[in-house]
Amino acid sequence: MDYILRILPQLIDGAGITIQVFLITLVLAVPLGLALALGRISRWPAVSVAVNGYIWLMRGTPLMLQMLFIYFALPFVPGIGIRLPDFPAAIVAFVLNYAAYFAEIFRAGIQSIDRGQYEGAKVLGLTYAQTMRRIVLPQMIRRILPPVSNETITLVKDTSLIYVLAMNDLLRAARGIVQRDFTTSPFVVAAAFYLLMTLLLTWGFQYLEKRYAAHDE
């Protein structure tokens, strides 16, 4: 127990990095994903084709590769040539990658809304934007909560990938202690941290699902 208390500060620092990557990614990837979803169902073929290609690229290559590319290769790409520090590079990779997954969830949600809802809104005079904002998206949110919850929980654990950029997230912090002290108990403590985070998320999403289900009763 003493030992665990002794290593706790380092693990909490690691968890702090993990939570930062998680929260920033979530806050940025959700709106970007929504924009991509709307682009994917756009009536302009150029937009939907471009978004389709983007989603294929982001879902078709490993997140770790994308992160390594943005950190190590982007500085040498002609015309772009941006050199990002490790933390922003990780965030950019996570946001671009997760937005693609969220986009597909949102698109499926939007397309699951009955055509009659659009027609009902149209004959009342609502514009496309008003129909989306007032009628379609609020109904979509309820339907996509379970897959979004899944994706969000995956994100918590995917944050451990940032170790490849030598950042001290929760898992890398634990591994550092394991190698230093020749004991595996830091792994157990790290696992407990992850479980706690995903438990909180699970509860949060359960609450949201209940709240959005109110109109079905």
Place this chain on the structure above:
Amino acid sequence: MTNKPMIKASGLHKRFGHNEVLKGVSLEMSKGEVIAVIGPSGSGKSTFLRCLNHLETIDAGRIEIEGDVLADTDAGGQARYAPEAEVRRICRRMGMVFQHFNLFPHMTVLQNIIEAPITVKGMSRDAIIPKAEALLAKVGLSAKRDAYPARLSGGQKQRVAIARALAMEPDIMLFDEPTSALDPELTGEVLRTMRQLAEEHMTMLVVTHEMGFAREVANRVIFMDQGEIVEERPAAEFFASPAHPRSRAFLDNML
């Protein structure tokens, strides 16, 4: 504004792929008229109604609503629509009631009714809520003000849908088989509400299978078959002695 027809449709053509669903349908409707559109399924009557308020686009023909041109055929024989904002402005004068209600399930009955007046017309909540409550009283659903649609019977949903359409103060009401999705014992309450509207001289175009309603409430009956208007006459005459063999066959089947 002397006696301009509420709806003037001439020569409407519409095809879905190779299937020609409207083969030159025309209609003139004056203020306060109630017209029932009847005919076998697949006759194009719903499509005709949906073309009038831009839920479907016509391929050729001309549609005028209260004198404003919604669509017209150009020199090349293609239908051209008015600019988008104009289309929206014209179509707002027509309320519509659907077979499947299309209420917004995430909103209460009251929210369903006040949504468009607030979002589209920019009315304040204080101004629209008393009006919405009056409409609910009119369709006999004051008690359901704060209920969600999932809690309502089909007949109640359809009466809310009528109240929702009326809240936008339309000049014309279009009904697309408003009782076809209802259990037989629930059609009466919806038809009563529609009859009440007719008595208040609302201009109504009703696609329906309810022959009783067509006979008793409509001024005029339009019988459609295979994308054409086969017969168009005052309701009493039509039901007493349908002139066309196809109308006769249809009525014999229905009654």
